[in-house]
Amino acid sequence: MHILAQLTFKPEYSLYPFEGLPEGLWTSVLVGITCGILGCFVVLRRMALIGDAISHAILPGVVIAFLVTNNTGVWGLLLGALLAGLLTAVLINLVSHKSRTKEDSAIGIVFTALFALGLILISNLPRGTHFDLKCFVFGIPEAVNREELWLMAIIAALVIGTITLLYHPLKLISFDPVLATSMGIPVLFFHYLLMGMISATIVAGLKTTGVILVVAMVITPASAAYQLTNRFSSMLFMAGLFGGLSALLGMMLAYVLNAPSGPSMVLVATAIFALSMLFSPTHGFVFDKLRKLKLKRHIEGEDVLKAVYKLEQHKETASRDRIGSLASLPLERLPLLFKDLLQEQLITLTDAGAVLTDNGRKRALQMVRAHRLWESYLVEHANIPPSSIHPHAEKLEHAHELADEVERTLGYPEHDPHGSVIPKQEFEI
């Protein structure tokens, strides 16, 4: 029972006065950077659950190390955690390969078992010893001392050094473990190397975010970087940057809000992730929207061009009203589209309305040609009756760069389904 009592989360952060904060701050930043970089491998190799597992499963290792060395010296704890972390990875591998249990269940079984073992061990600690489970679970960056900062600095240097040196094999085993194995590269060794580095980073970073939230520092910055780049090296760099930034801004946020710093870091990391979703160049909402708006404007511009061309053919003045009704565009939209067309030197403007330039006439003809070719194509290849092809062709004509291919496919037809002449590429009609 007393374990659960310890777990209740009372907000008693010793933020003020700032004793020990610089150490806590720098340690957090280093944890953020290292977790971010390692997180790339976790995210790309779809091992998010393993990060969670290791962070929980190192509890018995830490407690046993605590019992053996009889104090909370960081080096003993690190060794205990490292062994427990590797044991977790090995056990998960064993359970998932030597039984029909799938990997996700194997992870769940192993880490809860080890965490449970850790809790039992804590409850049986000799009287008088105090193991701060709350610190383990939630983290207290303010309690980080100079020695722990050094430890984290060494781990960060080792992790970054190892990943820089072994960049190519690590990338290969993450992308194509089958090829790597067939080349004779020891994939399992690299797997455990990564697990070892993750365990070390997590245990050194435990005091900053705690066991529950440290997973966020591993997964979230790396996932944000994943949204933004198509290069592995830039993903590693960005994830490290986001991780460090999350820690730094998180600590500042915690100071401003008088909130616990671990959760603040996680929320900053999540905010960065949310932004990356919005601004991702390929999938992001913002660029997607921008691309669509740009396309819409381009299509409307071409519609205006075609309207001017039609009016010219009928010897009518291309006034704003006539263009608007022919291209079915609101009048207040026209100035913007005119501006684009002027810039591309496709039209000139007079008081009466718009006049096509030579280039403008060419482009309009291209569209007429594409429209009629697409109409023929739709009738011949898509079995759409001639009476209802117009609206489809009205959209397809904007894909006029495909017109030549359509013409070739159709065998160079002279007329469209309505009997109109299809202009040739050289535009002599």
Next chain:
Amino acid sequence: MGTLETNLAGTPAFLDTSSMAIHLRDVTVSYQEAPVLRSVSMDVAKGEIVGVVGPNGAGKSSLLKTMLGLHPQDAGEIHYYGKPISDSRHLVSYVPQTGAVDWDFPVTAMDVVMMGHASRLRWFKRPGQKHREQAIEALETVGMAPYRNRHIRQLSGGQQQRVFLARALCQKAEILFLDEPFGGVDAATENAIFALMDDLATKGHTLMVVNHDLSVLERYDQLLLLNQHVIAYGPPGEVATEENLRNTYGGHLSLLDKAEHAMKHHLRK
């Protein structure tokens, strides 16, 4: 010249198997004690293209994995140019099937091809200008050099296959394994990939292609009809008979499978 004796595997005894690009004798493979391949034997000469045909669960991928040294065989021998896999890993490479690749992984076509160097480079060694040139050369061979800076997701199915072929070339592998290269590509792309494979074969590469679809069998030099054991092996004109194909794809259990079941049943008792 020796006499025209033939041994159990059907290879004329005077043929020196060390000149064969691929030599398999009585290869048996099991997963969790259940044999999935029994006594597979075949010889493939340098520059030949072998199509491996069989239904799902026939052991095609198990054969591939075993031949790549990813899965141990229970018995038999696998030799490339007369050497066992442990001494000839650098000779073999594979082109994965589309479904086995993470197309969202942050790598460009060039990055993928550069991975082919990993078998020759020390772990901590960075590839240099020479390696980049070799990678571009491999990309040129498959006609993908102009696309080298594209992300792999931005390539069409046929282009993706070519990039992975280029990786195998960059690896300087002589024997290439292709796992279902025609999955989900159109007829034109299929033709293009075949033309490329023919080209590689004339340059001295030996190719083994796992094939699902039966429409293109005559384009291979040799066919391996497989359903847990070799149904037939030889030039398509000879082995792609209706009877052989029925035996390959017919869902009937062979007596060997029945024996296997019976034994398991006994063991459980």
